[in-house]
Amino acid sequence: MEVAKSSVFWISAVFYFFLFRILLRFLDKVWWTPVRLQAKMNSQGVRGPPYRYPHGNAKEISRMSGQFIDKEMEISHNVLPRIHPHVYAWSSVYGSKFICWQGTECQLFVLEPEMIKEILMNRDGVFPKMDIKGSAKKLLGDSIILNEGEKWEKIRKIANHTFHSESLKKMVPDMSSSVARMLDDWKAYEGKEIDVFKEIGLLTTEIISRTAFASSYMEGKHIFEMVANLTKLTVQTVFKVRFPGIRMIVKSADEIEAEKLVQRIKSSILELAKKREEKARKDGEFGSDYLGQLVQLTHECDMKKRISTEQMIEEIKAIYGAGHLTLTNLLSWTILFLATNTDWQDKARAEVLKVFGKNSLDSDGVSRLKIMNMIINEALRLYPPAVFLTRKVLKEVKIGDLCIPPKINIYIPIVAMHHDRRIWGEDANFFNPGRFSKGIAKATNNNTAAYLPFGLGPRTCVGLNFATNEAKIVLSMILQKYTLALSPNYVHCPAFEFLLKPKNGVQIIINKV
Secondary structure: OHHHHHHHHHHHHHHHHHHHHHHHHHHHHHHHHHHHHHHHHOOOOEHHHHHOOOOOOHHHHHHHOOOOOOOOOOOOOOHHHOOOHHHHHHHHHHHHHEHHHHHHHEEEEEOHHHHHHHHHOOOOOOOEEEEEEEEHHHHHOOOOOOOHHHHHHHHHHHHHHHHHHHHHHHHHHHHHHHHHHHHHHHHOOOOOOHHHHHHHHHHHHHHHHHHHHOHHHHHHHHHHHHHHHHHHHHOOOOOOOOOOOOHHOOOHHHHHHHHHHHHHHHHHHHHHHHHHHHHHHHHHOOOOOOOHHHHHHHHHOOOOOOOOOOHHHHHHHEEEEHHHHHHHHHHHHHHHHHHHHHHHHHHHHHHHHHHHHOOOOOOHHHOOOOHHHHHHHHHHHOOOOOOEEEHHHHHHHHEEEEEEEEOEEEEEEEEHOOOHHHOOOOOOOOHHHHHHHHHHHHHHHOOOOHHOOOOOOOHHHOOOOHHHHHHHHHHHHHHHHHEEEEEOOOOOEEEEEEEEEEOOOEEEEEEEO
C-alpha cells in the first residue's frame, strides 16, 4: 500500500513538474520575452505600438489594411498609405526605426538606407533570411528564396548559370516568338479594349515554360493555376495570428486546403521530372535549361553537389510562382505608365524604332535601350513587385548606435523607401523616368539601398537580368506595332496579394502604329 502511494506521489510530482515547465515556457514566450525585447528597444529610443497578447498588433494592422481591400482610388501613385498603412502611420509617429508585434514576434521596421545596406550585405552572417511559417512556408518552401548556407549555394550556382548574360542571349528568340504570337492574337482587338494584365500573365507563363523548362504553358498550366491558388491562400492568412500551439491540434480550412494544393503541385512537378529523366535515358543528357540542371543534380554522384528530390520540387515551384508573377506585375504597371504618359511612350517607341526599326530584336540592341531602361526602373520604383524584405537577427549585433538583440525579425518596407521624399524629392509619388537618366546611384544620391526592387547584396534576386531583359523585349515589340491608350473602364486598385498587383487588371485600348 505504501509503495503504491509512493508511486502515485512521484508520478504526480513528475506530472506537475513538467506542467510547471510548460507553463514557464509559455509565460516566457507570451510575456517575459516580449516585455524584455520591448524594454531593450525602448531604452535605445526605438518605440512603437505596445505589445498586446495574444495577437500583438496584427489585428490593428489587419483593420488598417482592410479599409482598402477592393476599394478603388484615383490614378495616383501615392500607394504607401494603401499598401502599408501601418508603416505609413507608425513611421510618422515613431520615426525611421520602429517596432511592432505579429503575435509574440517582435518586428523591427527600418527605413534608413545606411542601416538597410549593412543588414542586406550581411557581411558577418548575422542577418539570415527570416523563418517563414504557415501558408507562406508552403508557398515558398525550402527554395533559393528562403534557404541558407550550402543549400542556397548549390542552387545559386545553377541559377547563375541559367540566367547568365550569355544564356539570356540564347533566350531572345524564344522570348520574341512568344511575344509575336501574342501580338498576332491582338490583331482582333485593334481599336478595342484589352486587359493587358491577363494577356501578359499568359505570356510570362509561356516564356517561363519555354526558357526555364523547355516546355509550353499548356504543359504546366495546371501547376501555374495551383500555385496561384496557393498564393491567394497565403495572402488571406498573412495577418492572422493563431493561439500558440493551436496549429498542432486543429488546422484551419485554409491550412487544410493549402496542404492539399502542395501535395498536388508536388505530384505534378514529379511528373515533369520523370519525363525529363526518361528523355535523358534516351538522349544521354538532361538538358541545359533550369529544369534539366535541377533534375541532373538529384542524380549527381558527388554528394556535396547533389540535391534532394524535395529541394528540386521546391525550386521548380518557386519559379512557377514568383518567377512569372514578378514579370506579369512589372509589365502591367509599365504599360499603364506608357498609356498614361504618352510623351514617354513616344520617346520609348522612337528609341525602339531607331535601334530595330520594324525588324526582329537582338540582344545587343536590347542592351542599348537606355530610355526603355529608365522607364522600367521608374515602374519598379513606384510599384516594386515585392513590398518588403525580411531578415532575422541570429545573435546580438550592433549597427551604429543601435544594439539589436536576437529573436527580432527585421522588415524593410520597399514601398516606403521607394516613395521617400527625402531621397527622391518632392515628385517621389510621380512618374518621372528622367530621374534615372544618369543611373541608379545618381538617382538615389548614392543611397543605393534606397532602391530595392530586386534586393541588395549577396541575396540580390538571381532573376534580375532575366526580368529586365524580358520586359524590354515585350515592351519593344508592343511599341513597334501598337499605340497604347488607357481605357475609360480602367479602375485603379493597387493591391498587396503577395506581390503588388493591379487588382482589377489594366484595360488598354490598342491601335496600330
